[in-house]
Amino acid sequence: MEQLQKAMLIATYSDGSTDAFEVPFNPTDFSLDKSAQIAEINIPGLDSPLLQFVRGQNEKLTVELFCDTTDHGMGDGAISVTTLTDKVYSLIKIEPSGHAPPICTFIWNSNFPGADLLSGAGNQRRNEFQCIVESIKQKFTLFAPDGTPLRATLTLILREYKTLDQQLAQLNLSSPDRSHSHVTRRGDRLCGISWQYYHKPDAWRAIATANSIEDPRRLGAGVFLRIPKLN
Numbered sequence: 182m183e184q185l186q187k188a189m190l191i192a193t194y195s196d197g198s199t200d201a202f203e204v205p206f207n208p209t210d211f212s213l214d215k216s217a218q219i220a221e222i223n224i225p226g227l228d229s230p231l232l233q234f235v236r237g238q239n240e241k242l243t244v245e246l247f248c249d250t251t252d253h254g255m256g257d258g259a260i261s262v263t264t265l266t267d268k269v270y271s272l273i274k275i276e277p278s279g280h281a282p283p284i285c286t287f288i289w290n291s292n293f294p295g296a297d298l299l300s301g302a303g304n305q306r307r308n309e310f311q312c313i314v315e316s317i318k319q320k321f322t323l324f325a326p327d328g329t330p331l332r333a334t335l336t337l338i339l340r341e342y343k344t345l346d347q348q349l350a351q352l353n354l355s356s357p358d359r360s361h362s363h364v365t366r367r368g369d370r371l372c373g374i375s376w377q378y379y380h381k382p383d384a385w386r387a388i389a390t391a392n393s394i395e396d397p398r399r400l401g402a403g404v405f406l407r408i409p410k411l412n
Contacts, residue, residue: 195279211244312339361408
C-alpha cells in the first residue's frame with residue numbers, strides 16, 4: 182500500500198535556518214489564482230483596443246488546514262491545539278533579525294500543479310510553492326471544559342515569492358536586440374532558429390551571414406552558432 186504523503190510548510194529564516202511544519206491532516210482542497218496585468222492601447226478608428234502585456238501578478242494559494250488534539254484527551258491535562266496552530270501563525274509574524282516574515286514553501290508531492298507545464302513555458306515548471314504568508318484566519322471550534330481550545334481550522338492565503346535572480350533564470354528571456362548563442366540539434370533549420378530567437382522566420386539570413394554559412398540547407402548537429410542582434 183502506498184504511504185500517505187503529508188503536506189508540509191517549510192519556513193526559511195534570514196540566517197538560512199529552516200523549520201518544517203507537517204500538516205496534521207491533509208487538506209481536502211486548495212485553490213490557486215494567477216493573473217496578468219494587461220494594458221489597453223486605444224487607437225482611434227479600431228473596433229477594439231490593442232492589448233499589451235505589462236507584467237505577471239503574484240500567484241495566490243488558498244488552503245484550509247485542520248488541527249485537532251483531542252486524541253490526547255478532552256478533560257484534565259488536555260493538550261491545547263495552539264501547540265499546532267501557533268507554529269503556523271508564527272509564519273506571518275516579523276522575524277526580528279530579518280525585519281520581515283520568513284520565506285515559506287508549501288510542499289505536498291512531486292505532482293504539485295505546475296509540474297507538467299508545456300515546454301513553451303521554459304523551465305518555469307515547479308513541484309512546490311514558494312511564498313510569503315499573506316493572511317491567516319484562525320477558527321477554534323472545540324474547547325475543553327476549562328476553555329482549552331482543542332480543534333481549529335486555519336485558512337491561509339499564501340502569496341507567491343520569487344527573487345529577481347530566480348525570475349530571470351526561469352524566464353530565460355530572449356530578445357532580438359541581444360546577441361545569443363545556439364548549438365544545433367538534428368533537424369534544426371535556420372528558419373526555425375530564426376523564429377526561436379527573433380520571432381521572424383525570414384531573418385535566417387542574418388544568422389547565416391554571422392556564421393559564414395554558405396548552404397543553409399546543410400546544417401549539421403552540434404554546430405555552435407552565434408545569433409546576432411537585429412538592428
